[in-house]
Amino acid sequence: MENNYELLDLEELKFEIESLDSKEEMLFEAKKIEREFISNLVNLRKSQGLTQTQLAEKTGLTQQVISNIEKMDRKPTLTNLIRYLLGLGVNINNLISIQ
Template sequence: MKTFEDYKKQQMQDPELVREYEAIQPEMDVIRAIVNARTSQNLTQNELAKRTGINQADISKLENGTRNPSVNLLKRLAEGMGMSLKIEFIPKQKV
């Protein structure tokens, strides 16, 4: 049986797919950071919604990638989890 990593490695041989994959990485990093921060505190979306005043449905949309958050919204989420928001620019890796 082929694992996901095997499948991904095979698919990443396609240069067009690699470009698309890399293009969505920043959005995926934001989604992953939100979910990881929330789950590391054992918070449900509903609990985070109550802490932040952000509708639970909107938190769900952020986490499934159907809504892009503003910096202010990210700050509210961080505050609701007792965290601070850090955004950074990093050099691209040379191929």
């Protein structure tokens, strides 16, 4: 299977990022945060010694739903994301601090 990826020059990438308008910047930042958040979820699951199948059993989700969340293939519903977090012992309300 052939990959048709185009490599970007680092300077070209910097120029593209700098030329983003504020809405595009916010989208770019949101996607970056999403990737970091999902990566942290996967690391937490693994640090607890849980497989996707074991987390699925704890949450009532399917292993495929867990996989889709972790691969960011599909956007999970908020309910499924909360179930994933609860399966790891994380209360979503503890993630948000209102001052």
